[in-house]
Amino acid sequence: xxxxxxxxxxxxxxxxxxLSHQRLKVLEYLTQNRSHPTVDQIFTDLxxxxxxLSKTTVYNTLRVLVEAGLVRAINIExxxxxxxxxxxxxxxxxxxxxxxxxxxxxxxxxLACDGLNNFLIKDRNVYFNGICPRCR
Amino acid sequence: xxxxxxxxxxxxxxxxxxLSHQRLKVLEYLTQNRSHPTVDQIFTDLxxxxxxLSKTTVYNTLRVLVEAGLVRAINIExxxxxxxxxxxxxxxxxxxxxxxxxxxxxxxxxLACDGLNNFLIKDRNVYFNGICPRCR
DNA sequence: GTTCCTGCAAAAGCTTTGCAGAAGA
DNA sequence: TCTTCTGCAAAGCTTTTGCAGGAAC
Numbered sequence: 001x002x003x004x005x006x007x008x009x010x011x012x013x014x015x016x017x018x019l020s021h022q023r024l025k026v027l028e029y030l031t032q033n034r035s036h037p038t039v040d041q042i043f044t045d046l047x048x049x050x051x052x053l054s055k056t057t058v059y060n061t062l063r064v065l066v067e068a069g070l071v072r073a074i075n076i077e078x079x080x081x082x083x084x085x086x087x088x089x090x091x092x093x094x095x096x097x098x099x100x101x102x103x104x105x106x107x108x109x110x111l112a113c114d115g116l117n118n119f120l121i122k123d124r125n126v127y128f129n130g131i132c133p134r135c136r
Numbered sequence: 137x138x139x140x141x142x143x144x145x146x147x148x149x150x151x152x153x154x155l156s157h158q159r160l161k162v163l164e165y166l167t168q169n170r171s172h173p174t175v176d177q178i179f180t181d182l183x184x185x186x187x188x189l190s191k192t193t194v195y196n197t198l199r200v201l202v203e204a205g206l207v208r209a210i211n212i213e214x215x216x217x218x219x220x221x222x223x224x225x226x227x228x229x230x231x232x233x234x235x236x237x238x239x240x241x242x243x244x245x246x247l248a249c250d251g252l253n254n255f256l257i258k259d260r261n262v263y264f265n266g267i268c269p270r271c272r
Numbered sequence: 273g274t275t276c277c278t279g280c281a282a283a284a285g286c287t288t289t290g291c292a293g294a295a296g297a
Numbered sequence: 298t299c300t301t302c303t304g305c306a307a308a309g310c311t312t313t314t315g316c317a318g319g320a321a322c
């Protein structure tokens with residue numbers, strides 16, 4: 001976890017993205033809270049220790065991190081975006097009952113997809129819906 | 137296309153969902169416009185011929201149709217939901233440049249997904265992002 | 273000294289809710 | 298008649314924008 005955070009910091013330096021206190025805090029938060037938090041969750045938690053933090057900055061930071069490819073935005077219905085450290089191939093499952101989002105491993109590259117011959121694919125997302133074991 | 141619409145009508149009758157004029161128009165629109173329209177697009181187009189139609193009714197109707205499983209809601213980023221007649225296995229590709237959404241065929245059932253053993257999967261979605269041939 | 277970042281407030285945009293009247297069964 | 302649906306207006310939410318002050322280099 002710690003190592004991951006350091007790796008991501010290096011990645012930001014490489015891309016010449018300013019490592020402001022706020023940005024580092026958001027990035028650190030995402031490495032430590034792999035629960036696909038919403039902007040509001042990130043803001044509320046970080047606001048506890050950084051009382052001057054604004055939601056705008058959280059939005060700005062997340063946009064920068066997503067553009068840099070370090071963070072992935074998840075839009076699995078609901079009208080709020082969730083955020084996730086961008087790691088290896090995995091899909092997301094959302095429980096219709098409790099709203100939790102679960103990660104699961106899947107090999108997206110192996111997925112056959114007819115009709116995208118001349119398309120440049122930058123990102124692949126798999127979203128499932130249903131009921132989780134806890135709620136059944 | 138015509139046949140599809142009739143099938144969907146029968147499906148609604150079966151589920152005892154009232155076939156109001158507005159609902160039939162929205163459903164017909166979706167069978168004839170397979171371009172993943174937004175609520176606003178559906179409303180604007182249908183409003184031409186039904187000047188009394190309200191956007192609220194479009195929202196209501198789409199919710200009913202999604203709950204009935206006849207229509208699928210697509211949340212591929214952007215903060216507006218798109219709608220699609222729910223047909224066989226296919227994924228969606230969104231071009232980052234022009235914003236168009238393309239369908240492509242894919243066999244979702246064949247996708248291996250570790251870690252969902254006791255999960256009840258109701259719906260599977262695959263979303264890709266990138267650049268389409270037209271924009272390259 | 274310049275450039276970029278932060279954060280407040282306001283605005284924008286999509287979606288939902290409340291409710292009265294209309295339509296359907 | 299009783300239930301359900303429609304549509305207007307208002308409210309609710311998330312997200313974006315404008316801008317002045319501050320931080321970083």
